[in-house]
Amino acid sequence: MSKKNPEYDFAWCPGCGDFGVRRALEFALRDWMNETRRRPEDTVVVAGIGCSGNMVHMLEGPQPFGFHGIHGRTLPIAFGVKMARPDLNVVVVAGDGDFLSIGAEHIGPQAQRNLNVTAVIMDNGVYGLTKGQSSPTTETGSITSTTPFGKLEVPMRPLEMYLTWGVSFVASCYSSRVKDLARLIMEGMKHPGFAVVHVQSPCTTYNDTHDILKGDIKKGLAPKIWDIPPDHDAASLEAAYEVARSPGIPMGIIYRNPKSASLDQRVAELALKAKPKSVQELVDSYLV
Amino acid sequence: MAKRRDFIVRFAGEGGQGMVTAAEALAQTAAQAGYHALTFATFPSQIIGGPTWAQTRISTAPVHSPGDELDVLVAFNREAYEEHRGEVRHGxxxxxxxxxxxxxxxxxxxxxxxEELGKSTGNARASNMVVLGTLSYLVxxxxxxxxxxxxxxxSRGRPGDEEVVRSNIQAGGLGRQEAAKWGFALGELAPPSPRQGQQVFVKGNEAVALGAMAADIDxxxxxxxxxxxxxxxxMERNLVGPGKLAYQASSEIEAINAAIGAGYAGKKAMTATSGPGLSLMSEGIGLSWMSEIPLVVVDVQRGGPxxxxxxxxxxxDLLAALNIAHGDVRMPIIAPGTVxxxxxxxxxxxxxxERYQGPVVxxxxxxLAERAQNIPKPDLGSVVLEKRVVxxxxxxxxxxxxxxxxxxxxxxxxGAYVANGSEHDPMGDTTHRSNWHxxxxxxxxxxxKLLEDGTYESLNPDEPVVLMPWGGTKGPAQEAYKLLLEQGTKLGWNYTMFLNPLPPRLLDELRHKELxxxxxxNYLGQFSSVLRSLGVRAESITQYTGLPFKVRELADRIAARLQAGVKERVTV
Known part of the structure; x- marks a missing residue:
């Protein structure tokens, strides 16, 4: 159930990172509306399948439009929505399984096009909703229900992959840092192009990494997350790679292409130059 | 000697030799002269080379099949001669x-x-006109x-047009001269009958695209x-300008989901594909059905799977399209039978x-897609735009x-809501409750039920046995039907392009037929199996050669089936 709908029969587990991401997204949407003087219905949230996709039903406060589609296809749907209506603010919410496994084929094309949407990716390193299978970001050797003798593959390194795919805005955060995350999502929405905000959002049931991420002095655990220093040049792809390749999980904006021009901008420019024929003219061009 | 009413020419050779161009040029020449003309082409899946042939049929009345026997075979190489000579009619x-x-x-x-005669005009590309000159002399x-x-x-308004026109006319003349030396002709083709209204010369794919444009596709x-x-x-060329978009996707999966996204955002969206693409689109089409988003999918069928x-x-692809997605779905299907x-x-x-807010195939x-044909100019005024109920x-x-x-x-x-591909409650939120499912x-x-406005054809409605083709088989079936009637065969005719839902009155008529x-x-007899499931005593005559029916063969098979009698009645 959710606050707005007692009929809705889904819930996140206690402590799930997605709660923090939801708060951050609500803040970011509020800030976006305040800053742009736009209304809630001017945003469309396109959700993937998995625990994280339920975000679209869990959002509280002023309600944006939502599309809870099919597994792995958030980007194609978002592409259709955004290119049909470039005036809309389009946000993708998906998990590491949806976005980086079944849906990975769609990241490259949208990066090449520089589709103007913001993808908030909740990475918990596991398939949670289907009860604990190995995902692209699961660590090597991990025991999961589908890797009972330990995962053989090396984990994908999404931040480096985004840069290589050509994503024009890449940020990284942790679900418990709600305010930072809200700011990063807002930056992503303001960025004129494809923005990915990759969030460590632990699954408290199947892969609880909260302690590993933030560290635990009592257990002698050093934090895995670290803040990107303020002097990092996010406009430099080289510097971005360096951050993305560093050990641990960087927090902040890794890359922001300063020359980013979105697909809808370029399509609009082309559309102005086009000389469309009317249907009548088209039919007449085939006259015998 | 009675004048000919039909003229069939096949150009056969190797891909890249210009057979399709020649066939289309001949058809266009005839169409401009006032005849009814269409082409048929079949080629291997490669850019250059491989056995290719294209055929033109010119007729004094509208026809919708490539025709059976050839009046003329134009062989571009020895293999083509060997392969196709058997299909040339006596004489x-x-x-x-x-x-x-x-x-x-x-x-x-x-x-x-x-080739040589063409080049002698100074235009290396005039050889087709030599052939066309010869053919026009023969009829x-x-x-x-x-x-x-x-x-x-x-005459395209380019420098050098005059020279191109001159050399091509000269090439045509050379072709006529050669044919005149042979000392025979095929018999005069009857002059075309005066036409009602204007005509356009288009291929099926272009007609589909024009139909979408007429419906105001976004x-x-x-x-x-x-x-x-x-x-x-x-579409890339013509669906341009503010508010319009044509885009080449990275896969059929992307294409279908993008089209759904556009439909959700209030636009009229379409995608077109063929069999393998349709398979990839199946989950997306199910999403459109489930989340109730208008969408048009064109499947240009080819041989599968x-x-x-x-x-x-x-x-x-009929059965695949009808139940395209997993789960309980039944796709609305419109299958055109002519260009x-x-x-x-x-x-x-x-x-x-738009009317039922869902996918239509x-x-x-x-x-049909590759057939170039002159058809009555589409009546744009008859296309009523359906406004979405917003x-x-x-x-x-x-x-x-x-x-x-x-x-x-x-x-x-x-009215912000969540369009949902999961089962949902009235708000659009996911639910697993039985009552909502x-x-x-x-x-x-x-x-x-909103889609039961389809029209249909019915001839000799009192006959207990009817012929009912669907899709592109309409053309050969029409001619076979005519032949059978001329022979005194008792047979009714039904046809509709609205395969699902079928026009209710037609379905009612069909249920009362003996056969x-x-x-x-196709191999399975797909449409007849659908009809049987609807309580119609239907039976197929199938062919799965990758080629359309020949009229004579089809007529013979229908006649043989009729002779077997309805005692071998299909049970439903």
Whole structure:
């Protein structure tokens, strides 16, 4: 159930990172509306399948439009929505399984096009909703229900992959840092192009990494997350790679292409130059 | 001697030798002269080379099949001669490129060095006109037909047009001179009958695209695949300007979901594909059905399954299209049977998609898609635009509450909701409750009732046995039907392009028939199995060669089936 709908029969587990991401997204949407003087219905949230996709039903406060589609296809749907209506603010919410496994084929094309949407990716390193299978970001050797003798593959390194795919805005955060995350999502929405905000959002049931991420002095655990220093040049792809390749999980904006021009901008420019024929003219061009 | 009413020419050789161009030029020449003309081409799936042939049929009345026996075979190489000579009718002619190879002659095997003669005009690309000159002499056409065509075609307002026109006319003249030396002709083709109204010369794919344009399509997303690619190419060129978008996607999966996204955002969206692409789109089409988003999908059928026969024709996607997605679905399907119907099928598909807020499949076929034909100019005035029922009330709207169709909110406007591919409650939130699954399933099927406005053809309605083709088999079946009636056969005729839902009155008529014979190009007898499931005593005559039916063969098979009698009645 959710606050707005007692009929809705889904819930996140206690402590799930997605709660923090939801708060951050609500803040970011509020800030976006305040800053742009736009209304809630001017945003469309396109959700993937998995625990994280339920975000679209869990959002509280002023309600944006939502599309809870099919597994792995958030980007194609978002592409259709955004290119049909470039005036809309389009946000993708998906998990590491949806976005980086079944849906990975769609990241490259949208990066090449520089589709103007913001993808908030909740990475918990596991398939949670289907009860604990190995995902692209699961660590090597991990025991999961589908890797009972330990995962053989090396984990994908999404931040480096985004840069290589050509994503024009890449940020990284942790679900418990709600305010930072809200700011990063807002930056992503303001960025004129494809923005990915990759969030460590632990699954408290199947892969609880909260302690590993933030560290635990009592257990002698050093934090895995670290803040990107303020002097990092996010406009430099080289510097971005360096951050993305560093050990641990960087927090902040890794890359922001300063020359980013979105697909809808370029399509609009082309559309102005086009000389469309009317249907009548088209039919007449085939006259015998 | 009675004048000929039909003229069939086949150009055969190797891919890249210009057979399709020649066939289309001949058809266009005839169309301009006032005849009814169409082409048929079949080629291997490669850019250059491989056995290719193209055929033109010219007729004094409208016909919709490539025709059976050849009046003329134009052989571009020896293999083509060997392969196709058997299909030339008694008294027909074989013309071969004697500049390239030699054959044992004979009265009706005539050498024509068309490459050499073409080049002698100073235009290396004029050889087709030599052939066209020869052909027009053989059927006693006035020279004017060809010169008119050449003048029209090559007067493009470019420098050098005059020289191109001159050399091509000269080439045509050389072809006539050669034919005059042979000392025989095929018999004069009867002059065309005066036409009612204007005509356009288009291919099926273009007619589909024009139909979509007439229906005011906003967004097209597609992925290249034979034989549907020309629709994408057309859209990239013509669906331009503010508010319009044509885009080449990275896969059919992307194409279908992008089209759904555009439909959700309030636009009229379409994608076109062929068999393998349709398979990839199946989950997306299910999403469109489930989340109730208008969408038009064109499937230009080719031989299947898997990669199948990319450049051959077949009608084997019907069952796949009808139940395209997993779960309880029944796709609305419109299957045009002629190039002209391609236009109206596409236009009508948009009506249906908007009216019931869901996916509609247009089932075209390779044989229609690649057929160039002159057809009556599409009546744009007859295309009534269906406006989407858009929600304009207050927020807090329950999008999926009604037992049937309900107004659809559009992003940016009131009534924000979640369009959901998971089973949902009236608000659009995911639910697993039985009552909602039952309610929503019934709601989705109930909406199909809105689509029962299809029209159909009915001839000799009192006959207990009817012939009922579907799709592109309509053309050969029409001619076979005519032949059978001329022979005194008792047989009714039914036809519709609205395969699902069938026009209710037609279905009622069919249920009262003793036998419904369905000629179709697939192994399973797909449409007859659908009809049987609807309580119709239907039986198929099938063919699965990658080629359309030949009229005579089809007529013989129908006659044989009728002779077997209805005592071997199909049980349903």
């Amino acid at each position: 027909g002619v074989i013309i071969y490129d004697s500049g390239a190879f030699q054959l044992e002659g004979g009265d009706h095997v005539q050498p024509l060095p068309f 006693a056409w006035p020279e004017k037909y060809l010169t008119d065509f050449i003048t029209n075609r090559f 967004v097209y997303v597609g992925y290249p695949i034979s034989p549907a690619t020309p629709i994408l190419v057309f 898997a990669t199948g026969l990319p450049t051959k024709t077949e009608q084997s 002209e119907e391609c236009f109206y099928a596409a236009a009508h598909a948009f009506k249906w998609a 247009v089932l075209s076929e390779m044989v 929600y304009r009330g207050a927020d807090g709207y329950l999008r999926y509450e009604e037992p049937g169709l309900s107004p659809m909110p559009v992003p940016g406007g009131p 039952q309610h929503m399933t019934e709601r989705r099927f109930r909406k199909l 419904v014979i369905v000629p179709e190009l």
